[in-house]
Amino acid sequence: MFYFILGIIFASFTACLSERLIYNQSLSGRSQCSTCQHPLQWYELIPLLSFIYQRGRCRQCLTRIPAYLFVCELIGGLLAVHINQPLGLLIAFLLLGLSLQDFLTQTITPIFAWIVVTILLPLQLLQQPDFIKLAGALLLLAIGFILVKQNLLGSGDIPIILILWLFFPLFWFSWALVIGATIGIVSILIRKRHQLAFVPCLSIGYWVVAVIFN
Numbered sequence: 108m109f110y111f112i113l114g115i116i117f118a119s120f121t122a123c124l125s126e127r128l129i130y131n132q133s134l135s136g137r138s139q140c141s142t143c144q145h146p147l148q149w150y151e152l153i154p155l156l157s158f159i160y161q162r163g164r165c166r167q168c169l170t171r172i173p174a175y176l177f178v179c180e181l182i183g184g185l186l187a188v189h190i191n192q193p194l195g196l197l198i199a200f201l202l203l204g205l206s207l208q209d210f211l212t213q214t215i216t217p218i219f220a221w222i223v224v225t226i227l228l229p230l231q232l233l234q235q236p237d238f239i240k241l242a243g244a245l246l247l248l249a250i251g252f253i254l255v256k257q258n259l260l261g262s263g264d265i266p267i268i269l270i271l272w273l274f275f276p277l278f279w280f281s282w283a284l285v286i287g288a289t290i291g292i293v294s295i296l297i298r299k300r301h302q303l304a305f306v307p308c309l310s311i312g313y314w315v316v317a318v319i320f321n
């Protein structure tokens with residue numbers, strides 16, 4: 108229960124930060140309703156619960172609070188319960204924030220993903236000097252950029268795929284990718300839209316595998 112509560116609080120913070128970054132809003136300042144701008148009181152900021160007892164609406168103007176915030180917090184709680192490796196959990200939350208950004212705007216703030224890549228790369232190579240890992244990363248980078256040029260992949264997807272590659276052994280990396288791609292293909296077929304937010308799909312692949320791999 109303790110980890111779940113910590114998870115939803117951290118997810119709420121992650122969601123708020125991700126939204127502000129992608130919409131170029133100030134990172135300081137109190138949270139407010141995006142419709143009527145009324146500043147939120149502390150009890151309106153309690154993750155999950157505030158959404159439930161306000162029945163998913165702003166207390167002032169009754170505008171619907173987006174359900175994705177509730178989903179985001181719930182996922183965060185579950186991740187904190189089921190992943191207990193610190194780095195794995197950190198990446199899980201990073202992907203939560205980036206997924207939300209991609210879901211909302213089809214773009215992400217890629218700098219955070221690239222920072223994780225640059226941390227993971229030496230970490231992996233120091234742990235076991237595995238040059239297949241390094242060569243694989245360079246190959247994925249090259250393939251990624253070709254696919255981006257062809258408009259088959261978003262540039263923000265590249266660091267995410269690299270994170271999966273560097274964090275998991277080959278077997279689990281393949282599983283994460285298969286799960287992500289399957290969800291992506293199914294959602295294209297269902298929604299009949301070619302524009303797809305692929306980061307949430309890859310993130311689900313990561314979360315599922317990270318929980319099993321844990």
Ligand SMILES: [Zn+2]
Pocket residue numbers: 140141142143144145165166167168169170
């Ligand atoms: Zn409002």
